[in-house]
Amino acid sequence: MSYVNQSLSNVTTETQYQGLLERLLFSTLTTVPCCVFLFINGTMLFTLRSKPVFCETSxxxxxFNLLFADTVQMAVSQLLYVIAACRITLTYPVCGVLDMLGYLTSEISPLTLVVMSLERFVAVCYPLRHAAIITVRNTGGAVTGVWVFSSLNVLTRVLLLLEFPFKDLESLQMKDFCSNMAMLLGQVSADYRKAYTCFLFVLAGVVTISSYIGVMIAARSASTDKASVHKARNTLLLHLVQLGLCLSSTIYSPLLIALSRIVTRIVIVRIQNVFYLCVFIFPRCLSSLIYGLRDQTIRPILMYHLCFRPKRSSPG
Structure with missing residues (x-):
């Protein structure tokens, strides 16, 4: 095991000394908001499939693709949290499947934000060609490309895991709780993840910032719709914030490891619970809150579904 896994093992071992009341409190503080956010995200996903306009607009x-990925990742993260809180250890194959599913969806979000940024760039800078370039078919192709690219990355990680000598283990039962860091069983696997993460966020950051600059340049044109430019600029800024939040989830474990060298283990466990809520749970609901409240087409239908109004009062 690497030093990373050894450090996490020390942290998870310390949770054995947590009192039942404290574990119950932390579990409640994370599970309740997660269930609320899952409900909001689920309602938003249902809303985006309730009207033809949502299914025919890029x-x-x-x-929808962004929200779906965020919702799946939040559900997987909470499942792993509950399993750890219940002191349940999994086998390496089961943990690997859950980890790869969460890793896949975590990569979908920044890549989708890249495509969304490009869509806004084309809408503002090439308004006359927007309808021809950003079609439903092309959008479907972009979404498929995002999933294929992310799946190839996950497949590469699986192949790297196969190099680990599982046959030398006494049992496939894990001694630590299942987590994404616990599945980094070799230095090559850890180095690959760091390199890919850096590449992904440099790419996403460059594309989003370039799109923002392009929109700002277009804003100087007298023929440009100023209201459209203003709205696109704010949307791209929100994309940058979302990318930052995605990046924060990648430094979550390294930050905990660094803190474990200067504070006691039980403090790390408490910090870990707070970070989990702020870094993993809340950002996964941010897209629903942002777009659900900002978009004039989505807002009335979303509020209608959230408030459980009678069907006869459904907005047209």
Whole structure:
């Protein structure tokens, strides 16, 4: 095991000394918000499939893909949290499947944000060609490309895991709780993940910032719709914030490892619970809150579904 896994093992071992009341409190503080956010995200996903306009508009198709990935990742993360809180250890194959599913969806989000940024760039800078370039078919192809690219990355990680000498283990039962860091069983696997993460966020950051600059340049044109430019600029800024939040989840474990060298283990466990809520749970609901409240087409239908209004009062 690497030093990373050894450090996490020390942290998870310390949770054995947590009192039942404290574990119950932390579990409640994370599970309740997660269930609320899952409900909001689920309602938003249902909303985006409730009207033909949402299924035939590129930006709503991309939003659905982003929300779907965020929702799956939040569900997987919470499942792993509950399993750890219940002191349940999994086998390496089961943990690997859950980890790869969460890793796949975590990569979908920044890549989808890249496509969404490009869509806004084309809408502002090439308004006359937007309808020809950003079609439902092309959007579907972009979404498929995002999933294929992310799946190839996951497949590469699986192949790297196969190099680990599982046959030398006494049992496939894990001694630590299942987590993404616990599945980094070799230095090559850890180095690959760091390199890919850096590549992904440099790519996403460059594309989003370039799109923002392009929109700002277009804003100087007298023929440009100023309201459209202003809205696109704010949307791209929100994409940058979302990318930052995605990046924060990648430094979650390294940050905990660094803190474990200067504070006691039980403090690390408590910090870990707070970070989990702020870094993994809340950002996964941010897209629903942002787009659900900002978009004039989505907002009335979303509020209608969230408030459980009678069907006869459904907005047209």
């Amino acid at each position: 930006r709503y198709i991309l939003l």
